[in-house]
Amino acid sequence: MWKFILRRFLVMIPQLFLLSIIVFMMAKAMPGDALSGQEINNSRTSPAELERIREDMGLNDPWYQQYTRWASNAIQGDFGVSYTHKIPVMDVIEDRLWNTVYLAIVTFIFTYLLAIPLGIVSGRYSDSWLDKGVTGYSYLGFGTPIFIFALIMLFVFGFGLNWFPSGGSVDSNVDGGTFAYVISKINHLILPGLSTALIATTSTIQYLRNEIIDNKIKDFVRTARSKGVPESKVYSRHILRNSFLPIAAFLGYEITGLIGGSVIIETIFSYPGLGQLFLSSVSLRDFSVVTAIVMMTGFATLIGTLLSDIILSAVDPRIRIE
Template identity: 65%
Template sequence: MWKFILRRILIMIPQLVLLSALAFALAKAMPGDVLSEQIDMNPDITAEHAAELREKMGLNDSWYVQYANWAKGLAQGDFGYSFKYKMPIEDLFAERVDKTLLLSICILITTYILAIPLGIVSGRWHEKWPDRIITGYSYLAFATPTFIFALIVLFVFGFILNWFPTGGSVDIYAEAGTLEYYISKAKHLVLPTLSGALIATTATIQYLRSEIVDSKIKDFVRTARAKGVPESKIYSRHILRNSFIPIAAFLGYEITGLIGGQIILERIYSYPGLGDLFINSIMSRDYPVMVAFIMVGGLASLFGTLLSDIILSTVDPRIRIQ
């Protein structure tokens, strides 16, 4: 097991190097730079002054020279400096990562709370009316883009019914540490959590449903029924235990989203997390922030894959990682 983990971690190093080079090159290939937005917003900046700033900031260097300087700093634990926010990127991330993690954890928990019972009901009553309703919902959720669903939820519950806040992460007038502050944070989480969870349930429902349907016709289930084992025990001890194996393995990929963030939801709900920061960095050509975000997301994806393999080998004794 430990040899496998160490080998996978060593393989990640060239993958991350390649990812960083591609991300940096694509970011530098974008038209304009971080000064373009400032020049458009401030006509008093002359062309000579802009040229001096570009030279001072190193923006006139070739992309590979800038990449080498950035990689040298990264090797020393320095993610770089945000041109737009005028602060180190690690400090900028530290201000927002807790909000992204909180939103992602809420979405993950809500997804499994909704998806597991629905998947069990759909699989157990296969081809009956509960299954048809749940399957219809799954197909609808799968076919609906996240931003469309989020806008509908925002419009109905935020603007028409006015039940929940439509943006931000907390009321600006709420004092930190008070009960009112935590209630406000909870209210601001409701709409983005529901928007993300109701869409994300699709994969888990379909995986669990398919596994239950397949397990119901296997030999060990038929043998248990022939022995007179009650149907409830057949489902709890045989069918569900085997059906949860792929769901447990899929958890590793779900955890990847805890770091990657919910980019679309954060943008629609003006939620100040890493996803919203990433969109702002693209709009302002703040390429150090863009590359740092891509690197964090890529690292999370690689570790999520590794975690899925470890979970799968743990819950299924037939699988051994060497």
């Protein structure tokens, strides 16, 4: 197992190198440059002065020189200075990153608290009215765009019933480090997390349901029943154990996908996370922040791939990737 993990980490090095080139070139291909998104273009600064600033910032250097300079600093954890915020990129990202991680954790918990029981019930009692109800919910979730569902949730529970805050990550009138601060953070996470989870559960429910139905007719299940094994143990030790394998295989992707795919939710709920920061940085052409966020998301995806393989081999001892 440790040899496999080491090999995967070594394979990630060229993958990260290729990703960094793609990310950098795509950022450079965006219209304009770092100065185009700043107020300096709205001032009385002359074109000659703008050109001098671009020269001092190295924006006129060949792309490979800019990439080498950027990559060497990024390896050391230095993604440069945000052209918009005038502070180091990591200082801009740090608070937003933790907000996105908290949102991903809450969404992940809600997703599996809902998906696993519904998937088990739907698969065990297949073709029943209960199964049809769960399947109908899944199909409805598949066909509902997340931004429409999130807007409905925000309108009903945020503005209509006023049960949850309609924006932000914490109340501005509470002090950090207090119990009230923690409660406020949780309260701001529930609505966006639940809105995402109610849509994200659909795929997990269907995966688990289909696996349970397929495993119910396998030979090893028939053998267990013929030996007189109680039905509860047949489900817990044979059917469910094998049915959870595909869920475990996608677990790492689910975690990293929630961290990197929260742009829409964060924008709708005005939640100050990486997704909202990414959109604003693109509109302001803040290349330093954009490239840093995409690189961090790409790295998280590679880690998620590795995590999925590790979890899969840990769930089923018969599967060992060496």
